[in-house]
Amino acid sequence: MALLRTRRSKFTALCLLAVAAGTIAYICLVVPRAQFLAPAPTPILYDRNGAFLAQVGHSDDGSGRIDYGYWPLEDLPDRFVKATLALEDKRFFSHAGVDPYAVGRAAWQNLSAVRRRSGASTIAMQVARMQQPEARTFVHKILEAGAGIALTLRYGHHAVLAQYLRLAPYGNGSHGIAHATRFYFGKPVTDLSWAEIALLSAIPQSPTRMNPLRPDGLRRAVQRGHQVLDVLQAQKIIRTDEAEIAHRQLNELRMPDLPRRPDALHVILRYHDLIETGRIKPAAANTPLIHTTIDLSLQRDVTALSRRFLDSWRSAGALQVAAMVVSRETGEVLAQVGSSNYYGRHAGSFDYTQIQRSPGSTLKPFVYALALERGILKPTDMLLDLPEGASGIGDADREFLGPMLPRQALANSRNVPATNLLRSIGLETTFHFLRDLGLHDLEIPADHFGLSMAIGSLPTRLDSLMRAYRALANDGQLQDLRWASEQPQQPSVRAVSLDTARLITSFLSDPQARLPSFHRYGSLEYPFPVAIKTGTSQGYRDAWAIAYSQKVVVGVWVGRGDNGTMNRMTGASSAAHLVHAIMDRVHESKPGDLADARFPTPPDRKPVDLCIVNGAANDNTCSQTLVEWLKPNEMPELTAKVPHLDTGAGTTPATAGAGARAASASLSTGRDDGGPQIHLAISTPARNSQIWRNPEQPAAYNRLALKAEVKPRVPQIVWYVDGQPFAVTDPDRPVFWPIQSGEHRFQIRLPYRDETSAVIPVYVQ
Known part of the structure; x- marks a missing residue:
């Protein structure tokens, strides 16, 4: 007997040890699950007029599915909570995470082979499963039960319920009721009707079978929604008359069309980067809505125009195009086309608004602006477009136009005057000025580029050019482009004086000054005031046009993803035509329209007729003149002046005269x-x-x-x-x-x- 008792004691001890070990193991498995886990809230992007633009979601582990939502709730929506509990866990507040009654009912139904079975998962257990999805086995059910109890004891019923409403799947990648109501109905959960509540609360049971955006899924969701309304009425949560109205509305409910991402993947990817890097943050973390500056209607039109024009240029070797439209006044980006087609051939996945390319002559206005700022250049100076001093630099037309006013030299985009100005200013000074404008971020010596910096050897990006040209359009104030109302806006800084900015604008907007290089009434001329500059890189690899009006700044790049050459595709013959079409779209101008307007004139300057060859004031005998805006101390004499050459920094009238005489000898x-x-x-x-x-x-x-x-x-x-x-x-x-x-x-x-x-x-x- 003693031996038997000893054996029984040992067996009991072993059993107790086994139970203790199992309990400890169970606790060790449950404890890590006893915490709230949720992906970060994903934002919804709207265009400037409130139209759906895109969502930025979370990629999963490689299956290709992207999940959205997970918006936390500041306050539990009372009506939706009642509907959810009535359907999922009506004794939620009376148990500690596991419902004994539901467990017993499920066990009886399983043992008795009842055809219709009910689950025993509570809200807390579903939270545990959604936070750590696993196979639906008995062992995992036991772990979910323990985790549900632990979550309830640790956080309380209201927090567990809020976590469920944050994680619950509502179909089509949407998670959480706050996101689902915005996604399906475009409104907050507090504004839902009883019919909409019944429909949405039915979906988490089987989001795929009850997908409300498919006819069969909507039919199933409506059927279950009627059951929800019946339960709510039986529990006296809604009155009989409310239930009748809700049943009728539920039968008549028509889901809106699924919000579809527009054909603007590059701009959406840019927003993704801006959000990921923290440059755009939603105003409310619980409701991450991003109100972008994009105008979807304009975006579609600019995309269509870009593709149509590119198709007409393909025979000349052009394979890609990029375009941007920015509000002149606010700097808001209204449209961006990164390539002809993200999924198309010819490296379409690259966003060419962000890729550095040779800018051609599009940097020349900033060289002239810097020369004016530093007093190296006056509007009455004569710049020589001659082989002498050209350092081997010529123009695409292989001609030289002789003495020219600065207005003509810039408007005609002559290379020799620009490089001579660059020589006078200094390479390093110009290089740092262009970096301050955001046109590059290089730390290498300016000598690496030499004088060709003025005509395209310094690479830059289209979005950088848009920012810099907006500074010219905005009276010299430089400011970052604005992509969303939630984007912190840094104060503007003065890049050049108001006087210089308006003077450069008058140069670029004067159609008469573009003669003879650019004929009248071509792609550079508009029925309303527009300042425009084109650029063509070496070997016709890049064609550019940047223009601004009183409303917008428009930029276009045309080229190839492989950096190959095109067949004599210049900025004026290609990109400028697309810019013109976009400008016409923005201004809604029609053939024959003519606006009686002009850009603001430079302050403290008066219009003077200058003879275009010698810069002298017109004495009514000069046959070709241009109107120039001059300060009182810049007024020329009626007698002709000798044009001067910018032969280097520190050039004086005496040395300029010597340079001119040397040029005459040549x-x-x-x-x-x-x-x-x-x-x-x-x-x-x-x-x-x-x-x-x-x-x-x-x-x-x-x-x-x-x-x-x-x-x-x-x-x-x-x-x-x-x-x-x-x-x-x-x-x-x-x-x-x-x-x-x-x-x-x-x-x-x-x-x-x-x-x-x-x-x-x-x-x-």
Whole structure:
């Protein structure tokens, strides 16, 4: 007997030890589950008019599914809580995480093989399962039960219920009731009707079978929603009349179309990056709604225009396009097209608004602005577009236009004047100025780029150019582009003076100043004020156009993802046409429209007619003039000035004159010190010609051809009309003078030399 008792005691002890060990193991498995876990709330993006733009969700473990939602609840929505508990766990507040009655009922039904079985999972147990999904086995059920009790004891019933309403699946990737109501109905949960509550509370039981965006799923969800309403009525949560109205509304409920992501994946990915890096933060963490600056209607139109224009350029080798539209006043990004098609061929997945490319001539306005800021350049200075001092740099047309006003030199996008200005300013100074504008972030020496920095060797991005050009459009104030109302806005900084910004704007918006490089009424001219600059990189790899009006800044890049060359695709012949179409769309302009408006003029400046060759004030004898805005101390004399060359930093009038004389020597085959004399003669028109002007003929055809005879040949001559310089040209090429009534005198001279032709009088009636 003693031995038997001893064996029984040992067995009992072993059993107790086994139970204790099992209990400890069970506790060890349950304790880690006894904490709230939830993914971060995912934002919903709306366009500037409140239309759905996109969601930024969480990718799962590789299955390809993306989950959304998980919005926490500040307050439990009373009506939805009652509907949820009536359906899922009506004794929720009377048990500690496991419902003994439900467990017993489920066990009886399982043992008795009742066909319709009910589960025993409580709200707390479902929270445990949603936080750590596992196979639906008996062991895992036991662990979920323990975790449900632990969660309830640790956090309390209200917190567990709030966690359930944050995690519960409502179909189509939506989790949590706060997100689901926004996703399906576009409103907060507190604004739901009883019919909408019944429908949504039915979905978590089987989100796939009851997908409300599919006809069969909606039918099942409605059927279960009627059961929810019946339970609510039976429990006297809603009155009979309320239940009747809800049943009727539930039968008539039509779900809105599934919000679809627009064809704007690049801009959505940019928002994802802005959110991930913290540059955009929702105003309310519990309701992460992002109100973007994008105008979806404009976005669609800009995308369609970009694709249509690109299709017409493919034969010339263009394979990609990027475009941006930014509000001039606020800096808000209204549209962005990163490529022709994200999923298309030719490296469409790259966002070309953020890729560094050669900017061509689009940096020239900032070189001129810096020269004006530092007093190196005045609007009346004459810049020489000549081979001398060009450092091997030429223009796409392989010609030189001679002396030019700064307005003409920039509007014609001449390379030699820009590089000479860069030389005068200094490479390092210009390099740092462009970095301050955000056009690059390089830390290498400026010598790496040299003078070609002014014409495209310094790489930059389209979005950086948009920011910098907006500073010109915004009277010199530089500010980051704005992507959402929730984006913290840094104060603007002054990049250039208001005077300089408006002067550069007047240069870029003057169609007359673009002659002869860009003809009138082409892609650069608008029926309303627009400042525009084009750019073409070496080898026709990149074509650019950046323009701004009183409303918007528009930028376009055209090129190839493989950095290959295109067939003579320039900014003016390609990108500028797309910019024009986008501008017309924004301004809603129609053919024949003409706005009587202009950009604000530079303060403290007065308009003055300047002769385009020598920069002198017009004395009513100069046949070609431009209006320039001058300060009182910049007013020129009526006598002509000698153009100067920017030969380097510290150039003085004396050294400029010396440079000009050196240039004159290079233009002539003779010398001032006794070299051969140059014979100059006018072959057309003949002396004392009588010319009749046809008043009904278009002005473009009322022209007189001027032809010269020069021996020996020289590179360039200057045509004078009525004593004023009219054109600098190759002597073998005719010049066309717009016919004007009256008596006129024509003469040829050599630049900076004494040789002249005889004066040829002509009479025009």
